[in-house]
Amino acid sequence: MMTKRKFTVVDIIILILLTIFGLAVLYPFYNAILVSLVPQHVYAESPFMLWPDEITLDAYKQVFNDQTLINGMKTTVIVTFLGTVYNMLITILTSYALTKDIPGRKFINYLILFTMFFSGGLIPYYLLIKNLGLINNILVMVLPMGFNIMYMIVLRSFFNDIPDALEESAKIDGANDFIILFKIILPLSLPILATLSLYYGVNRWNEWYHGMLFITSPDIMPLQLVLRNIVQDASKFLQGNTAAMANVETFSEGIQMASVVTTMFPIMMLYPFLQRYFLSGLTLGAVKS
Amino acid sequence: MKAKINNLLSSIFEHKYIYLMLVPGLAFLLVFKYFPMYGIQLAFKRYMLNEGITGSPWIGLENFLYIWSEPAFWRAFKNTIVISLMKLGLGFPIGIILALLINELKMKKYRRFLQTIYTFPHFLSWVIVSGIIFNFLGNTGALNSLLENLGLGQINFLMNKGIFRYLLVYSEVWKEAGWSTILYLAAIAGIDPTLYEAATVDGANRWHKIKYITWPGIQNIVVIMFIMTVGSIMVAGFNQVFNLYNEVVYDVGDIISTYVYRISFQQAPDYGVSTAVGLFNGVVNFMLLMIANTVAKKFGKSGII
Numbered sequence: 001m002m003t004k005r006k007f008t009v010v011d012i013i014i015l016i017l018l019t020i021f022g023l024a025v026l027y028p029f030y031n032a033i034l035v036s037l038v039p040q041h042v043y044a045e046s047p048f049m050l051w052p053d054e055i056t057l058d059a060y061k062q063v064f065n066d067q068t069l070i071n072g073m074k075t076t077v078i079v080t081f082l083g084t085v086y087n088m089l090i091t092i093l094t095s096y097a098l099t100k101d102i103p104g105r106k107f108i109n110y111l112i113l114f115t116m117f118f119s120g121g122l123i124p125y126y127l128l129i130k131n132l133g134l135i136n137n138i139l140v141m142v143l144p145m146g147f148n149i150m151y152m153i154v155l156r157s158f159f160n161d162i163p164d165a166l167e168e169s170a171k172i173d174g175a176n177d178f179i180i181l182f183k184i185i186l187p188l189s190l191p192i193l194a195t196l197s198l199y200y201g202v203n204r205w206n207e208w209y210h211g212m213l214f215i216t217s218p219d220i221m222p223l224q225l226v227l228r229n230i231v232q233d234a235s236k237f238l239q240g241n242t243a244a245m246a247n248v249e250t251f252s253e254g255i256q257m258a259s260v261v262t263t264m265f266p267i268m269m270l271y272p273f274l275q276r277y278f279l280s281g282l283t284l285g286a287v288k289s
Numbered sequence: 290m291k292a293k294i295n296n297l298l299s300s301i302f303e304h305k306y307i308y309l310m311l312v313p314g315l316a317f318l319l320v321f322k323y324f325p326m327y328g329i330q331l332a333f334k335r336y337m338l339n340e341g342i343t344g345s346p347w348i349g350l351e352n353f354l355y356i357w358s359e360p361a362f363w364r365a366f367k368n369t370i371v372i373s374l375m376k377l378g379l380g381f382p383i384g385i386i387l388a389l390l391i392n393e394l395k396m397k398k399y400r401r402f403l404q405t406i407y408t409f410p411h412f413l414s415w416v417i418v419s420g421i422i423f424n425f426l427g428n429t430g431a432l433n434s435l436l437e438n439l440g441l442g443q444i445n446f447l448m449n450k451g452i453f454r455y456l457l458v459y460s461e462v463w464k465e466a467g468w469s470t471i472l473y474l475a476a477i478a479g480i481d482p483t484l485y486e487a488a489t490v491d492g493a494n495r496w497h498k499i500k501y502i503t504w505p506g507i508q509n510i511v512v513i514m515f516i517m518t519v520g521s522i523m524v525a526g527f528n529q530v531f532n533l534y535n536e537v538v539y540d541v542g543d544i545i546s547t548y549v550y551r552i553s554f555q556q557a558p559d560y561g562v563s564t565a566v567g568l569f570n571g572v573v574n575f576m577l578l579m580i581a582n583t584v585a586k587k588f589g590k591s592g593i594i
Contacts, residue, residue, distance in 0.1 A: 007395070010393075010495060011393075011394075011395060014390050014393050014394055015394065015396075017390060018390055018391065018394055018403055019403075021387065021403075021407070022403045022406050022407065024463070025406050025407060025409070025410060025463060025467065026406050028421050028422070028425045028431075029421065031424075031425060031431045032420075032421050032424060032425070035424060046434060047429060047430055047431045047433075047434040048431040048432070048434040048435040048438070049431070089313070090313050090314050090317060093310040093311070093313055093314060094310070094311060094313075094314035096310060097307045097308075097310040097311045097314075098311075100304060100307045102300070102301070102304045102307055102308070103297055103300055103301055103304075108311065108315070111315075111318065112314075112318065115318060115322040115323075116578075117574075117575050117578050117579065118326075118571055118574075118575045119322065119325065119326075119571060120322075120324075120325025120326040120327075120328055120329055120567075121325070121328075121329065121549075121563075121564055121567025121568060121570075121571055122546075122549050122550065122553055122563065122567055123328065123331060123553055123560045123563045123564045123567065124325035124326070124327070124328025124329060124331065124342075124564060124567075125321075125325045125328075126553070127325075127328055127342060127560075128320075128321070128324055128325050128328065132320075143317075143321070144321045146314065146317035146318070146321060147314060147317070176306050177304075177306035177307055177310070178306055178310075181310075202412050206413070206414035206416075206417075208414065208416050209528070213554075224414050224416045224417070225416075227416055227417065227420065228416045228419075228532070230420075231416065231419060231420035231423060253424060253429075256420060256423075256424060257420070257421075257424055259420070260417055260420040260421060260424075263416075263417055264413055264417050267412050267413065268409075271405070271409055271412065272405060275405055275408075278408070278412065279404075279408060279471060
């Protein structure tokens with residue numbers, strides 16, 4: 001009975017609607033990339049571009065001529081690496097421990113979930129960080145993040161679905177819980193670990209809020225905060241850098257978009273190849289419940 | 290009794306490594322989540338720098354009486370709710386419609402390509418997205434240049450009180466609608482395909498199938514998402530608003546979290562007052578979430594707890 005349906009008018013309308021939405025999402029990115037690549041006079045003539053009439057890397061040269069963005073990149077790479085390892089370690093240990101029926105588990109579960117519903121608020125948090133001496137410390141963009149409760153729940157339910165028989169036979173051979181977790185459970189969980197690492201990594205790459213609150217030293221400002229300063233006011237950024245490149249026209253929109261493109265470059269490059277991992281995590285957790 | 294305690298102790302001893310595994314996670318929660326709650330008492334105190342949290346004098350409800358008499362607080366309170374409701378009414382359905390449309394698209398490869406594009410902005414920060422929006426929608430930006438060439442004249446998208454809330458709604462749609470379809474499409478994928486085949490045999494058209502098979506199949510997840518979104522009405526999105534707003538649109542765009550930030554770190558800060566605003570917001574938010582969670586459970590699906 002399965003006949004291939006014909007391509008109807010409705011199909012064409014759906015195709016057109018979806019394509020329009022796709023273009024609406026895509027075009028601003030394309031435009032941003034073009035703005036970063038054209039000289040000022042081309043942009044001034046027509047900011048709405050379909051094709052660049054002339055290409056120059058001046059904006060990128062100016063961006064990389066200034067130490068601020070490069071410093072930001074160094075800081076963010078460190079934060080992303082440290083943060084992802086730290087987040088994953090805590091998430092894995094907590095998730096696995098909570099699959100076990102231990103005395104007090106229910107209480108610990110409530111202790112974790114309560115923090116999703118209520119928090120101390122900005123000022124108590126600020127004072128805590130200050131008292132811990134984390135102001136102007138790069139670790140302030142790592143330590144307070146700990147684990148994401150949703151990701152913990154997703155990983156916990158994944159661990160729960162691994163057959164107990166595997167663990168029991170290892171236990172009989174005398175393996176302790178740490179050995180079981182790292183030698184037996186984790187190797188079976190690689191795809192979901194990859195997904196969660198990506199999420200944590202992207203999250204740390206996008207860090208700016210803690211930087212804005214707690215970092216005043218320009219040497220360790222995260223990349224996104226540097227970008228924020230450039231986006232909000234390009235002139236501030238340009239002051240330090242025009243003197244060095246007096247022969248180049250300062251085209252602030254170009255510099256802003258070059259900074260934007262530089263900042264999203266790693267995600268832009270990884271995304272199409274790792275899309276499977278990027279998209280799988282959410283459904284893993286949701287469909288189960 | 291004694292046997293019970295012995296059982297408990299031996300069970301704890303047997304799981305000693307499991308408890309050890311819990312140490313880092315619990316330490317993190319206690320330090321960074323629970324310890325700040327101790328500072329909530331500042332809402333009822335006058336904060337003195339030299340005295341710290343514990344030593345500062347109690348002043349009862351004075352901070353609350355102050356904020357309740359402050360028009361800027363009520364403005365932020367109202368904006369938070371209005372912006373959230375607008376996102377719920379105008380933005381939330383778009384994700385569902387988009388998912389239904391994607392599901393109807395027959396060309397599988399093109400479908401995957403579109404999904405790649407739709408979901409990409411979700412992984413960018415609001416800092417990046419605001420940079421693109423400022424450039425694209427600015428007075429000298431691409432969209433205004435296009436509008437002018439079409440003879441429609443310039444629109445000041447970024448500094449217009451009439452437009453700003455719609456900018457928040459639709460920039461969020463632009464960034465997140467694609468991502469929200471993933472959940473719905475996963476639910477659709479779980480629908481028994483024989484239902485569609487049987488419907489075809491019975492002569493059902495596309496609309497009938499959407500109405501009687503696909504929609505009931507995702508109804509549960511839609512209800513849950515809707516309830517959870519209602520539950521977080523007091524969180525209108527700090528990252529988004531903070532990166533997009535400016536002084537001109539405070540009247541329509543300043544939400545509680547941006548208000549708290551400004552009174553805490555700009556002008557002459559009063560930590561007691563800031564904490565009081567945060568606590569007020571936190572308590573309302575807590576109640577809404579509890580209600581949402583209870584309602585979600587009633588629909589037969591698991592809430593968060």
